[in-house]
Amino acid sequence: xxxxPDSNAALSAxxxxxxxxxxxxxxxxxxxxxxxxxxxxxxxxxxxxxxxxALKRLAAQSLIRTQRGAFGGAFVRHLSYEDxxxxxxxxxxxxxxxxxxxxxxxxxxxxxxxxACAPMTAARREPAQLAIMRREIKRQSEADLTDEAxxxxxxxxxxxxxxxxxxxxxSYQLSGSIEAMQPLMNMITxxxxxxxxxxxxxxxxxxxxxxxxxxxxxxxxxxxERVTKRxxxxxxxxxxxxxxxxxxxxxxxxxxx
Amino acid sequence: xxxxPDSNAALSAxxxxxxxxxxxxxxxxxxxxxxxxxxxxxxxxxxxxxxxxALKRLAAQSLIRTQRGAFGGAFVRHLSYEDxxxxxxxxxxxxxxxxxxxxxxxxxxxxxxxxACAPMTAARREPAQLAIMRREIKRQSEADLTDEAxxxxxxxxxxxxxxxxxxxxxSYQLSGSIEAMQPLMNMITxxxxxxxxxxxxxxxxxxxxxxxxxxxxxxxxxxxERVTKRxxxxxxxxxxxxxxxxxxxxxxxxxxx
DNA sequence: AGACTTTTAAATGTCTGACAAATGAAAATC
DNA sequence: GATTTTCATTTGTCAGACATTTAAAAGTCT
Numbered sequence: 001x002x003x004x005p006d007s008n009a010a011l012s013a014x015x016x017x018x019x020x021x022x023x024x025x026x027x028x029x030x031x032x033x034x035x036x037x038x039x040x041x042x043x044x045x046x047x048x049x050x051x052x053x054a055l056k057r058l059a060a061q062s063l064i065r066t067q068r069g070a071f072g073g074a075f076v077r078h079l080s081y082e083d084x085x086x087x088x089x090x091x092x093x094x095x096x097x098x099x100x101x102x103x104x105x106x107x108x109x110x111x112x113x114x115x116a117c118a119p120m121t122a123a124r125r126e127p128a129q130l131a132i133m134r135r136e137i138k139r140q141s142e143a144d145l146t147d148e149a150x151x152x153x154x155x156x157x158x159x160x161x162x163x164x165x166x167x168x169x170x171s172y173q174l175s176g177s178i179e180a181m182q183p184l185m186n187m188i189t190x191x192x193x194x195x196x197x198x199x200x201x202x203x204x205x206x207x208x209x210x211x212x213x214x215x216x217x218x219x220x221x222x223x224x225e226r227v228t229k230r231x232x233x234x235x236x237x238x239x240x241x242x243x244x245x246x247x248x249x250x251x252x253x254x255x256x257x
Numbered sequence: 258x259x260x261x262p263d264s265n266a267a268l269s270a271x272x273x274x275x276x277x278x279x280x281x282x283x284x285x286x287x288x289x290x291x292x293x294x295x296x297x298x299x300x301x302x303x304x305x306x307x308x309x310x311a312l313k314r315l316a317a318q319s320l321i322r323t324q325r326g327a328f329g330g331a332f333v334r335h336l337s338y339e340d341x342x343x344x345x346x347x348x349x350x351x352x353x354x355x356x357x358x359x360x361x362x363x364x365x366x367x368x369x370x371x372x373a374c375a376p377m378t379a380a381r382r383e384p385a386q387l388a389i390m391r392r393e394i395k396r397q398s399e400a401d402l403t404d405e406a407x408x409x410x411x412x413x414x415x416x417x418x419x420x421x422x423x424x425x426x427x428s429y430q431l432s433g434s435i436e437a438m439q440p441l442m443n444m445i446t447x448x449x450x451x452x453x454x455x456x457x458x459x460x461x462x463x464x465x466x467x468x469x470x471x472x473x474x475x476x477x478x479x480x481x482e483r484v485t486k487r488x489x490x491x492x493x494x495x496x497x498x499x500x501x502x503x504x505x506x507x508x509x510x511x512x513x514x
Numbered sequence: 515a516g517a518c519t520t521t522t523a524a525a526t527g528t529c530t531g532a533c534a535a536a537t538g539a540a541a542a543t544c
Numbered sequence: 545g546a547t548t549t550t551c552a553t554t555t556g557t558c559a560g561a562c563a564t565t566t567a568a569a570a571g572t573c574t
Contacts, residue, residue, distance in 0.1 A: 010526090010527065010528095011527080011528075012313060012527085012528095013316075016317065020347075023351075024347070024350065024351065024354075026354070030355055036553080036554060036555085037554075037555070038554080046528080046529085047528065047529045047530075048529090048530095049306050049309075049527095049528070049529075049530095050527085050528065050529085052306075052310060052555085052556090053309060053310055053313040053527095053528095054313075055555095056269060056310040056311075056313045056314050056317075057313050057314065057316065057317035058317070059270075059314065060273065060313075060314035060315070060317040060318055061317055061318070061344075061347070061348075063351070066554095066555065066556095067536090067537085067554085067555080068535070068536045068537065068554065068555045068556070069535085069536045069537025069538065069553075069554065069555075070536085070537055070538050070539070070551090070552060070553040070554065071537075071538055071539080071553075071554080072536075072537065072538090072553080072554050072555060073553095073554065073555080074555090078355055079348070079351045079352055079355050079356075080356075081352070081356070084348050084349070084351075084352045087318075087344070087348055088345065088348065090277075090281070090318070091318075091336070091341050091344055091345065092341070092430075093281060094280075094281065094320070094336045094341075095336055095338070095341045095426075095429065096426070097281075097283070098287055098335055098336050099336075099337075099338070099425075101425070101426060105424055105425065105426055106426055108377075108424055108426075108427070109424050109426035109427040109430065112373040112374065112377065112422075112424075112427060113370065113373055113427075113430065115373055116369040116370055116372055116373035117369065120365075120369065165369075167362055167365055167366050167369075168356075168358070168362065169352075169353070169358060169362055169363055169365075169366035169434070170365075170366040170369060170370075172352065173349075173366065173370065173430060173433070173434055176430070177426070177430055267555090267556065267557090268556080268557075269556085269557090293524080293525060293526085294525080294526070295524095295525085303557080303558085304557060304558045304559070305558090305559090306556095306557070306558070306559095307556085307557060307558080309526085309527090310556095310557095323525095323526065323527095324525085324526080324565090324566085325525065325526045325527070325564070325565045325566065326524075326525060326526075326564085326565045326566025326567065327522090327523060327524040327525060327565085327566055327567050327568070328524075328525080328566075328567060328568075329524080329525050329526060329565075329566065329567090330524095330525065330526075331526090
């Protein structure tokens with residue numbers, strides 16, 4: 001592991017990369033203890049704060065965990081699905097919010113992925129996921145639900161649909177896509193009529209899966225994609241009109257203290 | 258932004274979280290400059306090294322970039338597709354290598370996702386991606402190709418298939434899945450016969466897309482999934498026999514460099 | 515006045531040295 | 545033998561300092 005002090009990259013970044021590569025290549029295995037900060041500092045011929053900055057970078061990526069005390073130190077971390085999912089959601093959310101992706105593009109991607117799951121979910125038809133889907137449909141029918149709670153339930157329903165495929169890799173990949181869209185979905189105000197429409201579609205999806213009719217499930221998902229896009233457009237059009245009436249359109253702002 | 262010094266979590270982690278939340282919530286917008294390290298240190302009532310560790314955590318997640326010099330500092334970073342893709346590949350690769358996921362599970366997920374793209378790729382039929390697919394098929398037919406080069410070409414072919422859907426969100430999500438599988442695919446030794454079979458399948462996929470026949474494309478992708486699994490199994494069985502002959506079977510290892 | 519050079523201030527990158535806090539092992543004590 | 549205490553090790557944090565980079569501002573020359 002050679003570090004070039006003349007490189008433009010910060011030393012801590014170079015060291016982080018060296019260790020990261022060692023982990024990815026398998027030279028450092030899970031739960032293995034890294035040398036102490038002092039030893040690493042000597043090895044790379046830098047000071048301890050520099051080593052610490054490098055380790056913090058790795059910790060931010062969930063590659064290592066640190067433990068204080070004698071026999072403590074930095075350990076290669078076992079990356080769980082939950083950790084990976086969390087990172088994926090963060091990254092996806094930022095990607096969507098920073099790259100002015102159209103609602104249609106995000107929506108299209110999401111439903112394409114869900115349609116990929118549907119046949120597997122139908123084939124396996126896990127009772128646990130079917131129960132969740134039933135529960136969420138029931139919840140979505142409650143009249144006094146806030147828009148936000150309706151959205152959350154919608155996410156739960158679709159996650160169950162994806163988890164029903166019983167493939168953890170697929171669940172990991174797709175939950176990011178679905179959750180990252182939640183902020184976009186939250187912009188939509190669901191009228192009583194559109195809620196009823198969505199509940200009906202969800203019910204049809206569940207029925208199709210119970211019946212192991214994957215083609216029908218796929219078709220209905222296509223329908224849901226169209227409905228979702230239509231709803232979003234009507235909301236956005238209304239907003240555009242409202243803005244045009246008041247003043248020059250500004251960049252959408254999210255207020256925060 | 259309140260920091261609790263009595264919390265178990267390290268101060269630098271708490272501060273990183275506070276700033277991260279501000280970025281995700283939109284309180285800090287792209288290219289906005291954060292206060293200097295000295296100012297942040299005063300604001301959070303901690304020392305500069307602690308602030309620096311927090312900033313390094315954010316830098317590792319591509320949330321900020323730093324610039325030296327007067328009027329330098331930490332800036333909220335515009336997260337590009339390429340940055341996001343890189344992070345996704347790293348995370349996915351580690352996830353696959355650390356959670357002893359069966360080849361079949363990873364394979365199933367990958368092809369389910371690709372099948373989701375195929376109809377869109379067929380509908381849009383972009384010349385650029387079709388050209389890449391043709392080029393890679395040609396390359397895969399070359400007899401003197403190493404197994405690794407064959408795999409790389411395979412990845413390029415499938416990436417073109419995904420990119421052909423002309424949906425950047427989808428490309429982002431799927432390229433991670435495909436690239437993360439490459440180490441697993443590299444375990445396979447492709448015989449001349451299996452290569453011919455794959456080239457034929459790739460050709461059929463391309464034909465189906467050119468013909469805008471999405472159903473046929475989907476069917477052939479299903480076939481490719483079966484073939485890939487069969488190939489992998491034959492390799493793994495051979496290895497298992499070899500190990501059984503020599504000694505007690507160990508946990509399956511992927512040899513590196 | 516305009517173009518070029520030099521200065522300078524502000525910011526990050528790094529180092530040294532130190533102390534606090536946690537933690538498990540070993541030693542001491544009952 | 546069981547419990548308590550001590551202790552060494554390691555991370556977490558702090559303070560202060562210097563080096564390096566960078567762009568704006570001031571100065572200088574044509």
